[in-house]
Amino acid sequence: MSQITPVPDGTVTSAIGFSAGGIFAGIKTRGEGKKDIGLLYSDRPCDIAGTFSQNSVVSPSVTVTRGLVQSGKTIRGVIANSGCANCAVGEQGLIDANEMAAIAAVRLGVDADEIAVASTGVIGVELPMALIREHAPKIQMTDDGGDEFATAILTTDTHIKHIAATFRASGTTVTVGGVAKGAGMIHPNMATMLAFITTDAEIDSAFMRQTLTDVVDLTFNQIDIDGDQSTNDTVLLMANGAAGNQTISGGDEASADFRQALYTVCRHLGRELARDGEGARTLITAIVEGARSDEDARKAARSIASSLLVKTAIYGRDPNWGRILMALGKSEIELEEPKIRVFVNDIQIVSEGKAIAYNVQSVVSALGEGEVRLRVSLDVGEGRGEAWGCDLTEEYVVFNSAYTT
Amino acid sequence: MSQITPVPDGTVTSAIGFSAGGIFAGIKTRGEGKKDIGLLYSDRPCDIAGTFSQNSVVSPSVTVTRGLVQSGKTIRGVIANSGCANCAVGEQGLIDANEMAAIAAVRLGVDADEIAVASTGVIGVELPMALIREHAPKIQMTDDGGDEFATAILTTDTHIKHIAATFRASGTTVTVGGVAKGAGMIHPNMATMLAFITTDAEIDSAFMRQTLTDVVDLTFNQIDIDGDQSTNDTVLLMANGAAGNQTISGGDEASADFRQALYTVCRHLGRELARDGEGARTLITAIVEGARSDEDARKAARSIASSLLVKTAIYGRDPNWGRILMALGKSEIELEEPKIRVFVNDIQIVSEGKAIAYNVQSVVSALGEGEVRLRVSLDVGEGRGEAWGCDLTEEYVVFNSAYTT
Numbered sequence: 001m002s003q004i005t006p007v008p009d010g011t012v013t014s015a016i017g018f019s020a021g022g023i024f025a026g027i028k029t030r031g032e033g034k035k036d037i038g039l040l041y042s043d044r045p046c047d048i049a050g051t052f053s054q055n056s057v058v059s060p061s062v063t064v065t066r067g068l069v070q071s072g073k074t075i076r077g078v079i080a081n082s083g084c085a086n087c088a089v090g091e092q093g094l095i096d097a098n099e100m101a102a103i104a105a106v107r108l109g110v111d112a113d114e115i116a117v118a119s120t121g122v123i124g125v126e127l128p129m130a131l132i133r134e135h136a137p138k139i140q141m142t143d144d145g146g147d148e149f150a151t152a153i154l155t156t157d158t159h160i161k162h163i164a165a166t167f168r169a170s171g172t173t174v175t176v177g178g179v180a181k182g183a184g185m186i187h188p189n190m191a192t193m194l195a196f197i198t199t200d201a202e203i204d205s206a207f208m209r210q211t212l213t214d215v216v217d218l219t220f221n222q223i224d225i226d227g228d229q230s231t232n233d234t235v236l237l238m239a240n241g242a243a244g245n246q247t248i249s250g251g252d253e254a255s256a257d258f259r260q261a262l263y264t265v266c267r268h269l270g271r272e273l274a275r276d277g278e279g280a281r282t283l284i285t286a287i288v289e290g291a292r293s294d295e296d297a298r299k300a301a302r303s304i305a306s307s308l309l310v311k312t313a314i315y316g317r318d319p320n321w322g323r324i325l326m327a328l329g330k331s332e333i334e335l336e337e338p339k340i341r342v343f344v345n346d347i348q349i350v351s352e353g354k355a356i357a358y359n360v361q362s363v364v365s366a367l368g369e370g371e372v373r374l375r376v377s378l379d380v381g382e383g384r385g386e387a388w389g390c391d392l393t394e395e396y397v398v399f400n401s402a403y404t405t
Numbered sequence: 406m407s408q409i410t411p412v413p414d415g416t417v418t419s420a421i422g423f424s425a426g427g428i429f430a431g432i433k434t435r436g437e438g439k440k441d442i443g444l445l446y447s448d449r450p451c452d453i454a455g456t457f458s459q460n461s462v463v464s465p466s467v468t469v470t471r472g473l474v475q476s477g478k479t480i481r482g483v484i485a486n487s488g489c490a491n492c493a494v495g496e497q498g499l500i501d502a503n504e505m506a507a508i509a510a511v512r513l514g515v516d517a518d519e520i521a522v523a524s525t526g527v528i529g530v531e532l533p534m535a536l537i538r539e540h541a542p543k544i545q546m547t548d549d550g551g552d553e554f555a556t557a558i559l560t561t562d563t564h565i566k567h568i569a570a571t572f573r574a575s576g577t578t579v580t581v582g583g584v585a586k587g588a589g590m591i592h593p594n595m596a597t598m599l600a601f602i603t604t605d606a607e608i609d610s611a612f613m614r615q616t617l618t619d620v621v622d623l624t625f626n627q628i629d630i631d632g633d634q635s636t637n638d639t640v641l642l643m644a645n646g647a648a649g650n651q652t653i654s655g656g657d658e659a660s661a662d663f664r665q666a667l668y669t670v671c672r673h674l675g676r677e678l679a680r681d682g683e684g685a686r687t688l689i690t691a692i693v694e695g696a697r698s699d700e701d702a703r704k705a706a707r708s709i710a711s712s713l714l715v716k717t718a719i720y721g722r723d724p725n726w727g728r729i730l731m732a733l734g735k736s737e738i739e740l741e742e743p744k745i746r747v748f749v750n751d752i753q754i755v756s757e758g759k760a761i762a763y764n765v766q767s768v769v770s771a772l773g774e775g776e777v778r779l780r781v782s783l784d785v786g787e788g789r790g791e792a793w794g795c796d797l798t799e800e801y802v803v804f805n806s807a808y809t810t
Contacts, residue, residue, distance in 0.1 A: 055731065055737070056734035056736070056738060056739070056740050057733065057734030058734075088727060088759060090743065124727040227711075228713060228731060229735045307632070307633050308633060308805070309805060312806040313805065313806065322528025325493050325528065325529075326462065329463075330461075353495060354494060394799040394802045394803065396802070397797055397799045397801070397802060398799065401723070401797075
């Protein structure tokens with residue numbers, strides 16, 4: 001495998017042929033530097049792959065984009081808004097999502113069915129189409145507009161999240177870039193995970209789709225902030241082939257590198273989403289190794305990272321390993337209790353399923369570092385998995401309850 | 406079906422032949438009226454049925470009691486302690502659970518394998534057996550000792566929870582009584598749901614086991630406080646036949662009445678557990694009707710009652726129906742969005758999947774009543790289900806994080 005190289009200040013427009021921009025239209029309340037409509041554009045057609053919310057209630061914005069992915073046709077761009085989820089608004093939702101695509105298409109000089117749509121924000125409120133009609137056409141597209149797009153999709157996130165990485169394939173450099181926004185609320189409402197990944201790779205469509213599904217399972221599907229699944233979750237991968245490499249279609253080094261670059265981008269974005277969870281102070285990485293299978297390990301890691309009692313213990317800087325064992329076991333995977341070992345930032349605190357005499361102060365100190373690794377070794381197999389979460393603080397509760405309508 | 410009659414001030418000793426008592430041994434920190442060991446006794450052998458934690462890590466106290474249920478033998482009593490979960494302590498845990506049973510057996514003049522064991526409290530700490538050896542033999546057993554037993558099993562619960570109900574069967578009165586304790590922590594640790602149900606019914610063993618499993622699915626398995634599953638959860642049903650009724654074995658009116666009485670007792674206890682969740686101010690009842698099946702309805706109701714975003718919205722007295730729809734859909738059951746109706750304490754706020762013009766103040770006012778009913782009508786079938794939860798407040802976070810070791 002060749003090397004995956006990070007791109008300094010990499011964004012969703014780092015790959016060749018992509019440009020982006022954003023604008024403030026007034027869908028969100030006004031604030032310094034705020035934007036609420038973003039446009040992402042490729043100067044040539046993109047093959048696409050996507051994964052979407054499994055919620056039985058989804059936004060018509062998801063319906064439109066999922067339809068594009070299912071059609072197998074290429075697209076040229078994305079219009080995304082924050083401040084309104086365009087969800088649970090009846091038939092108007094689909095009309096508005098389609099009009100958003102049409103507005104973006106006119107601005108970019110392409111067809112409306114070449115534009116994907118994404119929305120995030122309050123549920124149950126119709127999109128303010130007059131604002132979108134007025135402002136979206138004014139968005140300036142630039143090759144370094146990744147920052148603007150990243151800003152335009154934020155809701156209660158405290159910072160933008162993006163990254164890009166490159167690898168060499170058939171004598172050329174291939175770039176994979178990505179941007180995401182995390183769970184938050186705008187008005188007092190649940191929000192959404194949105195992620196857009198761009199690449200200039202020339203890549204086989206079937207291979208790209210399978211690889212995205214696999215990588216999302218290892219990354220975005222392994223993060224937990226509050227256990228709630230949005231109606232608007234979208235991960236969209238766009239490949240425009242501008243790098244001019246030989247088609248990546250699986251089974252060779254370039255394919256492995258593409259997968260690794262995509263994994264690097266998605267893992268980074270997923271971790272940043274967890275770190276920036278509402279009210280969070282600490283990123284929790286749960287690692288389970290020695291499980292019967294990778295699937296068991298991922299399931300157990302996710303159970304640890306999503307346990308409220310683990311999250312509150314980490315917030316309290318309490319090396320409460322009993323809760324880690326509870327959360328591990330709650331996953332109902334196969335284990336042998338007398339073999340369990342637990343480590344907090346590599347300090348072992350449990351051996352043979354029981355507490356050992358560790359230096360409590362050094363663990364309490366480790367728990368104050370802003371990033372905590374909870375590693376559980378099961379010693380019943382070779383399976384390994386990671387998951388990411390964040391601590392649960394009073395601020396989460398205040399954030400999600402204080403604004404009464 | 407004949408009538409199920411509540412017993413005024415009914416307890417776990419309301420059924421004929423049951424007595425109980427409790428004592429403070431010092432397993433918990435001292436406090437007015439506190440007790441931490443409880444004994445429950447039947448003056449004749451009891452057929453038993455039980456349901457237990459599905460956690461891969463369980464307390465040896467659960468192992469002992471589950472073994473008794475599996476053996477098919479009768480038992481005579483229960484010893485339960487609070488303050489220590491007797492979990493994740495290696496081989497000592499089983500030795501101690503067996504010794505607890507032996508101590509209770511000596512006190513009650515029965516065999517050690519006729520005593521069930523239950524523990525709740527901090528994980529990872531060995532039972533203080535010297536205290537148990539000293540104090541358990543002093544427990545006074547009385548016919549009205551249900552209060553003492555109910556007190557002895559509490560952890561962070563704010564009040565005791567018990568109930569009894571009767572029905573007439575073959576010319577005699579049959580009583581079903583129950584006691585439970587809920588989720589809390591003692592030291593900074595997760596705790597446990599324990600429930601003990603007693604009846605003087607003469608009842609067929611297989612029918613009793615199946616009925617308990619069915620009723621637990623409708624009641625205890627439909628409550629959620631924080632999504633975490635204890636290592637010590639136990640529901641134990643003891644039937645001693647003292648009422649002298651004709652054997653209840655399914656298919657007749659007495660069987661239906663027994664099931665209804667058991668349901669009444671378990672539903673009451675489950676609701677009280679949810680109401681008394683750590684830091685909770687409001688009991689949330691989620692009702693889903695018109696689903697494809699009862700199973701779908703229960704799944705969706707549980708998803709609503711356990712959503713953090715619903716819980717925080719209720720705490721904030723925010724009629725945030727978008728979150729209710731999100732939580733409903735997260736269950737991934739089949740639905741048709743344009744048919745969805747949502748009611749808060751019978752005030753309709755959503756019709757055809759969209760908000761309707763309701764009086765926000767009357768809903769906000771309803772949300773301040775200490776008990777909130779969120780009812781969702783799906784209109785795609787006849788399935789109906791209920792679930793219970795509680796609001797999420799800052800106090801939950803403080804409770805579970807403030808005490809660092």
